[in-house]
Amino acid sequence: MNSLQKIARETDKRESIGDFAVGDTIRADLLIVEGEKERIQSLTGTVIARNGGGVAEAITIRRISYGQAVEHVLPLHSPRVAKITVTRRGKVRRAKLYYIRGQQGKAARVKELR
Amino acid sequence: MKGLIGKKLGMTQIFEPSGRRVSVTALQAGPCTVTCLRTQERDGYSAIQLGFGRRSLRKTTKPVAGQLQAAGLAENPPLRLREVRLSEDAAVAVGETLAADIFAEGEYVDVSGRTKGRGFQGVVRRYRFGGGRASHGGAWLRKPGSIGMCVNPGKIYKGRKMPGRMGGVKRTCQNLRVVGVRPQDNVILVEGAVPGPSGGLVMIREAVKKGN
Numbered sequence: 009m010n011s012l013q014k015i016a017r018e019t020d021k022r023e024s025i026g027d028f029a030v031g032d033t034i035r036a037d038l039l040i041v042e043g044e045k046e047r048i049q050s051l052t053g054t055v056i057a058r059n060g061g062g063v064a065e066a067i068t069i070r071r072i073s074y075g076q077a078v079e080h081v082l083p084l085h086s087p088r089v090a091k092i093t094v095t096r097r098g099k100v101r102r103a104k105l106y107y108i109r110g111q112q113g114k115a116a117r118v119k120e121l122r
Numbered sequence: 123m124k125g126l127i128g129k130k131l132g133m134t135q136i137f138e139p140s141g142r143r144v145s146v147t148a149l150q151a152g153p154c155t156v157t158c159l160r161t162q163e164r165d166g167y168s169a170i171q172l173g174f175g176r177r178s179l180r181k182t183t184k185p186v187a188g189q190l191q192a193a194g195l196a197e198n199p200p201l202r203l204r205e206v207r208l209s210e211d212a213a214v215a216v217g218e219t220l221a222a223d224i225f226a227e228g229e230y231v232d233v234s235g236r237t238k239g240r241g242f243q244g245v246v247r248r249y250r251f252g253g254g255r256a257s258h259g260g261a262w263l264r265k266p267g268s269i270g271m272c273v274n275p276g277k278i279y280k281g282r283k284m285p286g287r288m289g290g291v292k293r294t295c296q297n298l299r300v301v302g303v304r305p306q307d308n309v310i311l312v313e314g315a316v317p318g319p320s321g322g323l324v325m326i327r328e329a330v331k332k333g334n
Contacts, residue, residue, distance in 0.1 A: 010131070011148060011150070011304070011307045012131050012134060015134055015148060015302075015304075015309075016134050019135070019136050019137060039141075063136075083141075083143055085137065086137050086143070087139065087141060088140075088141035
């Protein structure tokens with residue numbers, strides 16, 4: 009193994025991230041610094057894309073927050089991402105769900121995988 | 123002033139504890155053997171000469187091998203020799219080895235290397251000329267346009283930017299922050315990009331424009 013791979017492996021935390029896919033609804037627990045203390049804030053939403061590879065991998069989470077659609081891009085290997093749990097598996101046929109952005113109501117949902 | 127000869131290993135990214143992503147270049151820094159000392163008294167300036175890597179004996183000329191004898195490297199010649207200027211005569215001895223741990227996290231360094239060769243390029247790519255318009259009767263899409271005046275002065279001024287060979291020249295990236303030192307591998311991580319291809323030889327020096 010060369011030095012570059014060694015460095016990447018230290019940053020890589022794939023094992024602790026857990027298994028999820030595009031279309032799933034997930035809860036991401038993020039470490040937030042508030043004054044002196046650190047606390048966990050969770051963010052729930054649908055994964056609409058996974059971008060990048062290796063330690064550069066990031067996911068895009070979309071949610072409707074107080075009637076306003078919000079998208080968050082999370083670097084998966086960031087130390088600020090404490091935990092990711094899947095709350096609902098989605099049934100999708102595409103790797104990127106960008107089409108959801110232009111849709112409203114029932115059309116903007118992802119069917120549950122059964 | 124301190125410096126080492128090294129090799130660019132490639133780029134990756136790491137996270138700071140705050141979660142900030144940092145693009146870093148991993149550089150193999152040393153180990154370098156001190157092959158010669160330049161002293162104020164004998165040479166008129168102070169410097170150390172460093173050797174890095176391994177050159178085959180067949181490719182080493184006898185004069186070079188002879189000069190390396192003092193460092194005990196005549197049988198094991200280094201690939202590259204470079205001098206690092208010092209403000210006063212060095213406290214190290216010929217034959218000693220310097221490694222990545224002479225740099226510390228948080229310091230700033232200048233990294234020089236030979237940029238990737240890009241071959242014969244036009245002025246748009248080589249000098250960022252704007253070029254002309256594709257439509258509305260444009261007649262000089264990627265051409266340089268006018269390169270000078272008429273019968274007075276009747277010549278093209280020297281230094282005129284024209285198409286030609288691009289890349290493959292020495293360039294220095296200044297004030298790169300050292301974000302990690304890994305003495306066990308002789309690797310240092312610097313923030314941002316450095317000139318040249320992965321595997322290319324680079325010179326790593328203390329930053330001249332930052333008071334380290």
